[in-house]
Amino acid sequence: MATIYVDDRPCRVDPQQNLLHVCLSLGFNLPYFCWHPALGSVGACRQCAVKLFRDAHDRRGKLVMACMTPVADGARISLADPDALAFRAGIIEGMMHNHPHDCPVCDEGGECHLQDMTVMTGHDYRRYSFPKRTFRNQYLGPLVNHEMNRCIQCYRCVRFYREYAGGRDFNVFGIRNLVYFGRYQDGVLENEFAGNLDEVCPTGVFTDATHKRHYTRKWDLQFAPSICIHCGVGCNLSPGERYGLLRRIVNRYHQDLNSYFLCDRGRYGYEFVNSESRLRQARLGIAAGKWQSLAAQPAAAWLGKLLAAGDVIGIGSPRASLEANYALRLAVGPRRFFAGVSDVELRLLRLAADLLRRQPAPTLREMESADAVLVLGEDVTNTAPRMALSLRQAVRQQPLAELEPLKIPVWLDHAAREAAQERRGPFYIATPAATRLDDIAAETWHAAPGELARLGFAVARVLDESAPAVADLPPPVQALAGRIAAALSSARRPLVVSGLACRSAALLEASANIALALRRSRQDHARLAIAVPEANSLGLALLDPRPLSEAAGAEALIVLENDLYRRASASWVDELLAGERRLIALDCLEHPTTRRASLVLPAAAWSEDEGTFVNYEGRAQRYFAACPPPGEIQSSWRWLRDAMREAGREAAAGWQSLDDLLAGLARDLPALAPVLNAAPPADFRMAGARIPRQPHRYSGRTAILANLDVSEPPPPPDPDSPLAYSMEGNPDQPPAALLPFAWAPGWNSYQAWNKFQEEIYGPLRGGNPGVLLLAPEPRPAGDFFRNVPPPLAGRDGEWLLLPLYHIFGSEMLSRYAPAIRQLSPAPYLALSAADAGSLGLHAGENVALWLDGRAITLSLKIRPDLPPGCAGVPAGLEALPALELPAWSRIERGHG
Amino acid sequence: MVSPHPLVSLLAILLLALTLASGLIWFERRLLAWWQDRYGPNRVGPFGLLQVLADMIKIFAKEDWVPPFADKVAFILAPAIIVVTVLLSFAVLPFAPGVIVSDLNIALLFFLAMSSLGVYSIVLAGWSSDNKYSLLGGMRAAAQMLSYEVFMGLSLMGVVLLAGTFSLNGIVRAQRHLWFIVPQFAGFLLFFIAGLAETRRLPFDLPEAESELVAGFHSEYSGMKFGMFFVGEYLGITLISAMIAILFFGGWLGPGLPPLLWFFLKLFCFLSLFILMRAALPRPRFDQLMAWAWKLLLPLALLNLLVTGALVLAFLPRR
Amino acid sequence: MFGIVRTIWDVFRHGFQPRVTRQYPEQPAYLPPRWRGRIILSRDPDGGERCVACYLCAIVCPVDCIALQATEDAAGRRYPEFFRINFSRCIFCGYCEDACPTYAIQLTPDFEMSEFRRQNLVYEKEDLLISGPGKYPGYNFWRVAGVKIGGKDKGESENEAPPADLRQLLP
Numbered sequence A: 001m002a003t004i005y006v007d008d009r010p011c012r013v014d015p016q017q018n019l020l021h022v023c024l025s026l027g028f029n030l031p032y033f034c035w036h037p038a039l040g041s042v043g044a045c046r047q048c049a050v051k052l053f054r055d056a057h058d059r060r061g062k063l064v065m066a067c068m069t070p071v072a073d074g075a076r077i078s079l080a081d082p083d084a085l086a087f088r089a090g091i092i093e094g095m096m097h098n099h100p101h102d103c104p105v106c107d108e109g110g111e112c113h114l115q116d117m118t119v120m121t122g123h124d125y126r127r128y129s130f131p132k133r134t135f136r137n138q139y140l141g142p143l144v145n146h147e148m149n150r151c152i153q154c155y156r157c158v159r160f161y162r163e164y165a166g167g168r169d170f171n172v173f174g175i176r177n178l179v180y181f182g183r184y185q186d187g188v189l190e191n192e193f194a195g196n197l198d199e200v201c202p203t204g205v206f207t208d209a210t211h212k213r214h215y216t217r218k219w220d221l222q223f224a225p226s227i228c229i230h231c232g233v234g235c236n237l238s239p240g241e242r243y244g245l246l247r248r249i250v251n252r253y254h255q256d257l258n259s260y261f262l263c264d265r266g267r268y269g270y271e272f273v274n275s276e277s278r279l280r281q282a283r284l285g286i287a288a289g290k291w292q293s294l295a296a297q298p299a300a301a302w303l304g305k306l307l308a309a310g311d312v313i314g315i316g317s318p319r320a321s322l323e324a325n326y327a328l329r330l331a332v333g334p335r336r337f338f339a340g341v342s343d344v345e346l347r348l349l350r351l352a353a354d355l356l357r358r359q360p361a362p363t364l365r366e367m368e369s370a371d372a373v374l375v376l377g378e379d380v381t382n383t384a385p386r387m388a389l390s391l392r393q394a395v396r397q398q399p400l401a402e403l404e405p406l407k408i409p410v411w412l413d414h415a416a417r418e419a420a421q422e423r424r425g426p427f428y429i430a431t432p433a434a435t436r437l438d439d440i441a442a443e444t445w446h447a448a449p450g451e452l453a454r455l456g457f458a459v460a461r462v463l464d465e466s467a468p469a470v471a472d473l474p475p476p477v478q479a480l481a482g483r484i485a486a487a488l489s490s491a492r493r494p495l496v497v498s499g500l501a502c503r504s505a506a507l508l509e510a511s512a513n514i515a516l517a518l519r520r521s522r523q524d525h526a527r528l529a530i531a532v533p534e535a536n537s538l539g540l541a542l543l544d545p546r547p548l549s550e551a552a553g554a555e556a557l558i559v560l561e562n563d564l565y566r567r568a569s570a571s572w573v574d575e576l577l578a579g580e581r582r583l584i585a586l587d588c589l590e591h592p593t594t595r596r597a598s599l600v601l602p603a604a605a606w607s608e609d610e611g612t613f614v615n616y617e618g619r620a621q622r623y624f625a626a627c628p629p630p631g632e633i634q635s636s637w638r639w640l641r642d643a644m645r646e647a648g649r650e651a652a653a654g655w656q657s658l659d660d661l662l663a664g665l666a667r668d669l670p671a672l673a674p675v676l677n678a679a680p681p682a683d684f685r686m687a688g689a690r691i692p693r694q695p696h697r698y699s700g701r702t703a704i705l706a707n708l709d710v711s712e713p714p715p716p717p718d719p720d721s722p723l724a725y726s727m728e729g730n731p732d733q734p735p736a737a738l739l740p741f742a743w744a745p746g747w748n749s750y751q752a753w754n755k756f757q758e759e760i761y762g763p764l765r766g767g768n769p770g771v772l773l774l775a776p777e778p779r780p781a782g783d784f785f786r787n788v789p790p791p792l793a794g795r796d797g798e799w800l801l802l803p804l805y806h807i808f809g810s811e812m813l814s815r816y817a818p819a820i821r822q823l824s825p826a827p828y829l830a831l832s833a834a835d836a837g838s839l840g841l842h843a844g845e846n847v848a849l850w851l852d853g854r855a856i857t858l859s860l861k862i863r864p865d866l867p868p869g870c871a872g873v874p875a876g877l878e879a880l881p882a883l884e885l886p887a888w889s890r891i892e893r894g895h896g
Numbered sequence B: 001m002v003s004p005h006p007l008v009s010l011l012a013i014l015l016l017a018l019t020l021a022s023g024l025i026w027f028e029r030r031l032l033a034w035w036q037d038r039y040g041p042n043r044v045g046p047f048g049l050l051q052v053l054a055d056m057i058k059i060f061a062k063e064d065w066v067p068p069f070a071d072k073v074a075f076i077l078a079p080a081i082i083v084v085t086v087l088l089s090f091a092v093l094p095f096a097p098g099v100i101v102s103d104l105n106i107a108l109l110f111f112l113a114m115s116s117l118g119v120y121s122i123v124l125a126g127w128s129s130d131n132k133y134s135l136l137g138g139m140r141a142a143a144q145m146l147s148y149e150v151f152m153g154l155s156l157m158g159v160v161l162l163a164g165t166f167s168l169n170g171i172v173r174a175q176r177h178l179w180f181i182v183p184q185f186a187g188f189l190l191f192f193i194a195g196l197a198e199t200r201r202l203p204f205d206l207p208e209a210e211s212e213l214v215a216g217f218h219s220e221y222s223g224m225k226f227g228m229f230f231v232g233e234y235l236g237i238t239l240i241s242a243m244i245a246i247l248f249f250g251g252w253l254g255p256g257l258p259p260l261l262w263f264f265l266k267l268f269c270f271l272s273l274f275i276l277m278r279a280a281l282p283r284p285r286f287d288q289l290m291a292w293a294w295k296l297l298l299p300l301a302l303l304n305l306l307v308t309g310a311l312v313l314a315f316l317p318r319r
Numbered sequence C: 001m002f003g004i005v006r007t008i009w010d011v012f013r014h015g016f017q018p019r020v021t022r023q024y025p026e027q028p029a030y031l032p033p034r035w036r037g038r039i040i041l042s043r044d045p046d047g048g049e050r051c052v053a054c055y056l057c058a059i060v061c062p063v064d065c066i067a068l069q070a071t072e073d074a075a076g077r078r079y080p081e082f083f084r085i086n087f088s089r090c091i092f093c094g095y096c097e098d099a100c101p102t103y104a105i106q107l108t109p110d111f112e113m114s115e116f117r118r119q120n121l122v123y124e125k126e127d128l129l130i131s132g133p134g135k136y137p138g139y140n141f142w143r144v145a146g147v148k149i150g151g152k153d154k155g156e157s158e159n160e161a162p163p164a165d166l167r168q169l170l171p
């Protein structure tokens, strides 16, 4: 700790940091533009000027840029010095010369960092009377809107897009005062994290194009603390609602996970909630394709009668909350509760949970600081996107460590990047096909999943003699294993990343072996991360469901928030549902399973619901409703409760609120009891008051519903959380798990997170939200897995069909969002050029893919990165039937 | 003149007092308007007379609300106390020869006693509302009313000395030759000021000073409970006006006209005077109010008593 | 002391002076043009809707009685999809007019809008929109703003340079 004097006030600060960082950490209001907590300083905007004095007697001092000046013990600075004030006001005035008169029609207005800083410096009148500079805008795709006139040349966007997120199709063009930030020509931004430009850009140049279609100012949105439902990373977000419509998603800072950035699937996938395909009314199937709407009570009674009769099984879901799954498990009984995922996936999830019990998974922040990385089998960008952004930062660790003798601090971003040049830390990627991280990899290797596992086992063997040996390894692979092992073993914080994408237990076991080998050689900071497919995949596995394939034979079948046709082959599902069997589907969206259901109960979408998700680390995080579910819609667990009551099981289903349900869960499954601490209970109050979901300047309270009835209704009650559907409540900072949005006086933009952190870019005050459910057991870390798979034996005339993941398209819910749907790929079959050539096929041609004795016609795409003998199809597309991949298939020339 | 049965007087006086009090609301608003170059209520009924009725309907129709945080018993009791104590005082007022409920020989003391009881109502209201403004109002009322009561009693002693009786009937009769306003002008001024303070009328309405205390002790009151305070206040003004007429202006005595008419003529004069005070004078600070009471008015009252006593001893024949 | 008596006397004398009250329904009242009465939405000199749905009037309204939703036409001109004022809540403070950056929302010298049913005091855009520019005849926000709308390309607003040519290299 160092002591500096800010306007003669002594302050204890971090000596490793710059003056801007520490001033903001101390809570001072110092304007800035180009500096960003995660991107560091470049000194481009000159907005953060402060006076620095030589000593206590120096009255003149000199102006310095706070963001470029390292903290020195005993330094004396002044923020309020008249020269500094005048300088900062002058900088703003200069920026405003060319700024358009747009605020009223600018989507940034009301949450604009430029507005905030203009007010903070006191500039209020444009004295410059010459013409304003203008630019033409570009079409950047359905997600990001471009309005270039508003740019203030802070360079944050290029720095984020190119340097932080690794994008290539965006840059700065032009000269002198005509610099332009955009693509070289109109077109969709390619990077998966482009949406962060909305928040990174301090002005309205980049704004949310989906939000524009139903635009609402920040002050008018009703927010909730929420967790992303679109993958297993568990990023924290703030969904915002108004007039019953979910309007947009913004990032909610979490130090260990998403920090300041989200992926575009998480940010823009929300529109499924507003989709035309929402189920809004309970309905009963009376004949094929014929429905009859049902009120809530008779619908619950209908299900209650079935439950009372007894012969009912339940199928859970990896995208439903822990609570909803538990309610189903209770309604049908643990022995009749089945996993809503394929058997392989369930086995892998159990394995992943076991591995988490051996050793905690790294947080995303820890992944960023890893100095050697091996990605084994997972296309992280497309399965756990936000994780990929963190991994991308890891390659900087080793070069940054080398900067120490040069005395360049890490935050001095431009200098640090200049010094590191193109040097990158060891980063190895072994996946079935090319990934979006290949550009930073030292080496990549594409092979079938079994081969990748063998590579993994080989690496472990090199690291530790007691690990199982891999027979018949080709020398180049052996050499690669050696290089990977050398890189990992010489690193201080080595990291192995794998996942469930290849549906291969051997891959996970191989990864676990590497992690174990590293730890045995006293590398205590070695970490293993396993990406899980869906928001609550691990939570479902922890409820100990029976494998899906065993589900059969009952009178009736309750499917919770799940489309069975995505989980198992159509023939199997059809067989399961055949005969007189009743299917009861609880979900928020129409899909093939709900279309076949005898009874459909409309469940709340995640933004209208409250519950707990367990992410890839085993971290249980609670999400809360941004608005109550409309009309007859209610939480799945409430439907199940009502049905159980109708079935005469009041005692078992006595829950009135989420807390009651959670208490039951904790009693029933003591291992999961820590979920109670994921967020404060519903009776938590701050100074006797609830926590408001709406900003205190929420407008239209007495007019929103006045067209229906001029007497305002009271705000809806919320028995499940300590939050209120209101602007009234305690204005202080709530515990981080309950923080709906960031706003502080004078800080209307997302930069307001500064005011909620203990230290800038550090933990939120009151600790990072979420609890780890799978604490490592205090016994030794286990033994090596010994099942080394044999080398892949190619089959004549058959191809190993692999799933190819797409950030937009492979996940079900986000596909219902129009913007995401627009970016989803059309179904295709991918083959390497050589394989296509051997079949005499050309790109774009129709091919017939034979699987399970059935043919699917797909258009052919050539992917040079596919290993020989392997073919790929996009995973999870609705146009494709559920395929248990990898699998052997035949490919023929198609018709037409 | 035959005196009616006391029960008849009682009912008549009760009815009269209440009608008068509510009629006063209209009267005050018209008078205030008159002095302020306006019209006042002139739309409901002839001359706006039915305004009172409209107001009454409104106030009866309002929700009878007891705040959840209030002390319920005291909160409900308080408005009743003020009306009851003031009405009780009316029992001893001689309106005309024989028109009286009870010709007490200690009527003046009874009046003083009842008006001291009135302060309980205000203090209870302020305290039971459990609201800082109400409490402040209640405390102010207690201090103000106790202080002004002291010399209100003293200021009347001159009259008693002159009349030689506490009976109001006796006092009126003692003025057959000379209204006491002449020998007791100082006593009249002191009693008038004390009367303003006792009824918490402007300029001495500090217990409910809207600009500082919302509405003081009755901030939390609404509906008919508030109405009772209102009626209590007007009853209080009527009472004090009647007392002035009786003590200093010879009550019903007067030439020509029937005694009851004389009485009401005088009564309305003083009522108007009360209203004129309200129209004309601003509110003092609370410390000024207390300082006047103890440092100016009390010594004056004592002096008045002393001088009157001395003169009575010197000039009036012993009885 | 004398002052008090004098005051009382002066006030008493006022009883004999003429009344200033105007007997309103019989005698019409004069309302100055800046009177804060019934609210309207105006149009710009070209006849287009002035309101750009910026929500500033809604946020500034102390009783929160304005609700609207922004939308855009195909050419990028923003306007309110609906615009609702609940006049049973409005206190005619005029803040909305002060906040409006486009002179769209204006208070007018008309207060005769009583209703027997409160519901009838809820005005929608159709009830609010008038056909002229109201108190501010000349102003058109879109001629000042930098965004492009139908009929006005980039660089065609007042005091704007033509769009920058990014390919030129002159210093």
Ligand code: SF4
Pocket: A099, A100, A101, A102, A103, A104, A106, A107, A108, A109, A110, A112, A113, A114, A115, A150, A202, A203, A204, A205
């Ligand atoms: S970027 Fe900010 S300052 Fe510029 S027009 Fe938009 S809201 Fe206004």
Ligand code: SF4
Pocket: A150, A151, A152, A153, A154, A155, A156, A157, A158, A181, A200, A201, A202, A203, A205, A206
């Ligand atoms: S577009 Fe935004 S982030 Fe990029 S330089 Fe301009 S203002 Fe900065």
Ligand code: SF4
Pocket: C039, C057, C060, C061, C062, C063, C064, C065, C066, C085, C089, C090, C091, C092, C093, C094, C095, C096, C097
């Ligand atoms: S005049 Fe005042 S209260 Fe009425 S709508 Fe405008 S801002 Fe709201």
Ligand code: SF4
Pocket: A104, C050, C051, C052, C053, C054, C055, C056, C057, C058, C068, C096, C099, C100, C101, C102, C103, C104, C105
């Ligand atoms: S302030 Fe003006 S432009 Fe903005 S929404 Fe209101 S009326 Fe429309």
Ligand code: FES
Pocket: A020, A031, A032, A033, A034, A035, A042, A043, A044, A045, A046, A047, A048, A049, A065, A066, A067, A068
């Ligand atoms: S923030 Fe320091 S120069 Fe931009």
